[in-house]
Each structure stands twice: as C-alpha cells, then as structure tokens.
Amino acid sequence: xxxxxxxxxxxxxxxxxxxxxxxxxxxxxxxxxxxxxxxxxxxxxxxxxxxxxxxxxxxxxxxxxxxxxxxxxxxxxxxxxxxxxxxxxxxxxxxxxxxxxxxxxxxxxxxxxxxxxxxxxxxxxxxxxxxxxxxxxxxxxxxxxxxxxxxxxxxxxxxxxxxxxxxxxxxxxxxxxxxxxxxxxxxxxxxxxxxxxxxxxxxxxxxxxxxxxxxxxxxxxxxxxxxxxxxxxxxxxxxxxxxxxxxxxxxxxxxxxxxxxxxxxxxxxxxxxxxxxxxxxxxxxxxxxxxxxxxxxxxxxxxxxxxxxxxxxxxxxxxxxxxxxxxxxxxxxxxxxxxxxxxxxxxxxx
Numbered sequence: 001x002x003x004x005x006x007x008x009x010x011x012x013x014x015x016x017x018x019x020x021x022x023x024x025x026x027x028x029x030x031x032x033x034x035x036x037x038x039x040x041x042x043x044x045x046x047x048x049x050x051x052x053x054x055x056x057x058x059x060x061x062x063x064x065x066x067x068x069x070x071x072x073x074x075x076x077x078x079x080x081x082x083x084x085x086x087x088x089x090x091x092x093x094x095x096x097x098x099x100x101x102x103x104x105x106x107x108x109x110x111x112x113x114x115x116x117x118x119x120x121x122x123x124x125x126x127x128x129x130x131x132x133x134x135x136x137x138x139x140x141x142x143x144x145x146x147x148x149x150x151x152x153x154x155x156x157x158x159x160x161x162x163x164x165x166x167x168x169x170x171x172x173x174x175x176x177x178x179x180x181x182x183x184x185x186x187x188x189x190x191x192x193x194x195x196x197x198x199x200x201x202x203x204x205x206x207x208x209x210x211x212x213x214x215x216x217x218x219x220x221x222x223x224x225x226x227x228x229x230x231x232x233x234x235x236x237x238x239x240x241x242x243x244x245x246x247x248x249x250x251x252x253x254x255x256x257x258x259x260x261x262x263x264x265x266x267x268x269x270x271x272x273x274x275x276x277x278x279x280x281x282x283x284x285x286x287x288x289x290x291x292x293x294x295x296x297x298x299x300x301x302x303x304x305x306x307x308x309x310x311x312x313x314x315x316x317x318x319x320x321x322x323x324x325x326x327x328x329x330x331x332x333x334x335x336x337x338x339x340x341x342x343x344x345x346x347x348x349x350x
Contacts, residue, residue, distance in 0.1 A: 004033035004058070005318035007311060008089035008098035011040035012067045013105025014302050021104065022048035024307025029057050031308070034315045037098050039064055040085040064088040067105070074108035078116050086110055090117040093293045100314045104285070104298035104307065111147065114288050114295040121323055123330040123337075126151070127290035128159040129229065129297065130166055131236055132313075137220025141167055141176075145232040145286060153196035154337050156180070156226055157204070160197075161329045162289035163224045164206055169322035170287075170313050171223070179212035179222035181231060186211065193228070204333045285310045287317070290326070294318060 011021045018038075022045060025036050035058035038045050042063040049059065066084040068077045077084055086105050090113035092098040101118075103110045111129070120127060130143035143163045148155060160178055167176035180198055182190035187198060189211060201208040209222060217225055217235065227235070285298030285306065294317045296310045330337065 004035050005100065005315045006035040006037060006058075006098045007314050007318075008037040008039055008062075008092045008101050009307075009311070010086045010089050010101070010103035010105050010110070011038045011045050012064070012085040013103045013110075013300075014298065015104075015300050016303070018044045018048045020302060020304050021307055023052060024302070024304035025102075025311055026052050026054060026057065026059070027304060028308045028311030028315070029059075032312065032315060034058075034311060036060065037062060037089070037092060039089040039092070040067075041065075062088060062092065068109040070106055072106060072109060074106070074112035075116075077106065077109040078112050084109070086113050087117070090114065090295075094118055098293075099318045100294035100296070102285075102296045102298065102307070102310050102314050104300060104302040104310075107297050107300075110295065110297050111288060114291045118291045118293050118295065121290050121292050121326060123327060123334070124158060124162070124290035126155050126158070127288050128155075128162060129232075129286045130159075130163055130289050131232075131286045132171070133218070133236075133239065135218045135220035138223075139171060140217075140220065140222060141171070141224045142217070142232055142235060143224070143226060143289065144229040145236045146229045147288065148229040150230070151193065151228040153193045153200060156193060156197035156228070157200045157333075157337060158290070158330065160201060160204075160206060160208075160224065160226045161333070162326050163226065165322045165325035165329065166287060166289060166317065167223050168325060169320035170316045173223050175207050176223040177221070178206050178208045178224045178226065179210065179216075180208075181214065181217075181225050181227035181235075182211040183213065184211065185213060197226075200333075200336045203336060205329065285313075287313065292323070294322070 009025050011018045029036050037060045039062045042061050045061050064083050064085045066081045068084045068086050086103050089101050094117050126148050128144040129147040130141050131145045132139050141163045143159050164176050167173045182194050285296045288295040294314050296314050298310050
C-alpha cells in the first residue's frame with residue numbers, strides 16, 4: 001500500500017505567512033492523505049495549529065530562523081541564507097524527508113532552490129514552469145510561463161513531455177491534447193524554434209494537434225499549450241490582468257441603475273460561479289516541472305484556498321508518479337531530442 005505523500009511547506013512564504021499557509025495546508029490534509037512538514041518559525045506555526053483541528057493528521061514542524069526576503073537575489077538565498085524556510089524545505093526533500101515542496105514566498109528563490117538543491121530530473125535539459133488555467137471547457141496547462149525566457153526546439157519538446165505527464169497526474173486527462181503556440185495554425189508558421197519543435201512533436205508519441213494561436217488558448221480545444229517562458233509569462237500576466245479588469249468593469253455596470261442592480265440579484269448564482277472559474281486561488285500555483293521532486297510556486301498573495309489547491313496538486317503529482325511518466329516518455333522519444341540537441345550544438349538547428 002502506497003504511503004501518503006509527505007509535502008514540505010514553506011510556512012513563512014507569501015504576504016500572510018503562517019496565518020494563510022498553515023490553515024490551507026491543514027485543510028488539504030483533511031481532504032486527502034497528506035503528511036505535512038511545516039517549515040519556519042516554530043512558535044508562529046504552532047500558534048496557528050492551535051486554532052485548527054489537527055487530530056489524526058500527520059503534522060511535523062521543522063524550525064528555521066531565516067526568511068527569503070523579496071529584496072534578496074535568488075542565488076544569494078541558496079548560498080547565504082542556509083536556514084531560510086524555503087532552503088530548509090528543499091533540503092528536506094533532497095535528504096528524503098519529504099516528497100515535494102510548496103511555497104508562496106520569493107518566486108526566484110523557490111526556483112533557485114529547486115534547481116540548485118533538488119536538481120534536474122535525468123534527461124531534462126531545462127525545468128519549465130507550468131500554470132493551470134481556465135478555458136471554456138475544462139482547465140488546461142500553459143508552459144513555460146517564466147522559467148526560460150529563451151528556448152530551443154528540443155526544450156519546447158521537453159516542456160511538452162513534462163506538461164503531458166502533469167496533465168495526466170494532476171488533472172486526470174487520459175490523453176491530453178497538445179498545441180504549440182504560434183502566430184498561425186499552419187505548419188510553416190512561427191520562428192525557427194517553433195517550426196522545428198512542430199516536426200519533433202508530430203513525430204513523437206504525444207497527442208499533438210498542431211499549432212494554436214493566442215486567441216484559441218481559452219477555447220478549450222487543447223489541454224496543453226507550449227511556448228517559451230517569455231511568451232508564456234506575457235500570456236499569463238495578460239490573462240490575469242484581463243480577468244481582474246473584466247471583473248471590475250462588470251461590477252461597475254451591474255451596480256449602475258435600479259434595473260442593473262435587480263438583474264445582479266437575479267443572476268447572483270451565475271456571477272459567483274463565473275468568479276470562481278477565473279479566480280487564481282482555484283488553480284493553486286505554478287508547477288516547476290523537470291526537477292527531481294515536485295516544486296510548486298504559489299502567488300505571493302495566496303490565501304488558504306490557494307494553498308489548499310497547491311497542496312492537492314503536489315500530492316496528486318507525487319501519488320501518480322508523474323516524474324516516472326516524464327522519464328518514460330523522454331526515453332521513448334530520446335532519438336528526437338538527441339538529434340535536435342546535436343543540430344543546435346553544431347549551429348545547424350534551432
């Protein structure tokens with residue numbers, strides 16, 4: 001019988017620290033089997049635990065004396081703040097005392113800890129940051145959303161492989177539909193990296209549907225959209241900003257005039273469902289794929305609900321052995337990656 005995943009949680013991360021992190025983690029452990037390792041200032045963590053019902057739960061508190069501040073350089077956190085909560089959490093995973101890391105703290109520091117302490121998974125050239133996003137039909141995965149501002153064709157191919165495994169493990173999609181973000185649907189559209197990645201994906205064992213344009217991302221026709229981190233981060237921030245602006249505009253229009261207010265009351269149920277659909281807290285955080293263990297980077301403004309969702313994602317990723325799936329798929333398509341990598345090294349490929 002498989003034991004419950006043990007997840008190390010940076011309890012000091014985010015805008016609200018233990019007051020949001022601890023309730024969210026405990027709530028997730030109440031919903032499904034998760035062993036919690038809460039890392040940070042023990043007195044503050046225990047003060048939050050006393051407010052909650054933790055009977056029957058596996059909860060360990062590991063003390064740390066430092067915090068990764070937003071003004072810290074990511075590499076400096078790893079090198080100089082050895083007792084920062086995120087560094088301690090990552091080392092617990094490295095030492096086999098936890099299966100994954102969740103943090104709402106310094107994004108760069110979390111990614112640095114993942115890369116320098118946990119290390120890459122065998123066969124992965126570059127980790128990628130993946131985000132779950134809503135669509136008209138069902139949630140989808142966008143990757144990369146910021147880990148790699150530039151990417152060669154074989155990097156894009158590996159991002160697709162990792163996102164495919166994530167979709168299966170976290171979203172439960174049996175055969176995820178994959179699209180490559182480009183400036184047109186036709187095969188020949190895009191820059192050299194996209195064109196070569198298209199050929200690799202078409203020759204692979206993945207369920208590749210072809211190119212998708214930016215306007216199609218949220219239609220729900222694909223379960224995965226792959227791009228480099230520069231484009232992906234712009235897409236992510238644009239969608240978050242658009243959702244917030246639309247919400248404010250909608251609220252303004254619905255509260256102008258008596259008839260509008262009456263209509264708002266009558267449609268309150270639908271409005272609440274829509275708000276929940278586009279609420280970032282429903283999607284947890286970004287998954288840093290391609291590391292030896294799952295690392296989830298949450299929004300700094302994460303509330304308990306966001307942390308709850310992130311914990312659930314981490315547990316599903318571990319329980320469903322997503323890293324093993326990534327390794328198997330990369331092995332199945334190793335010739336494609338090797339050929340493209342060799343072309344790039346010789347200056348003959350994207």
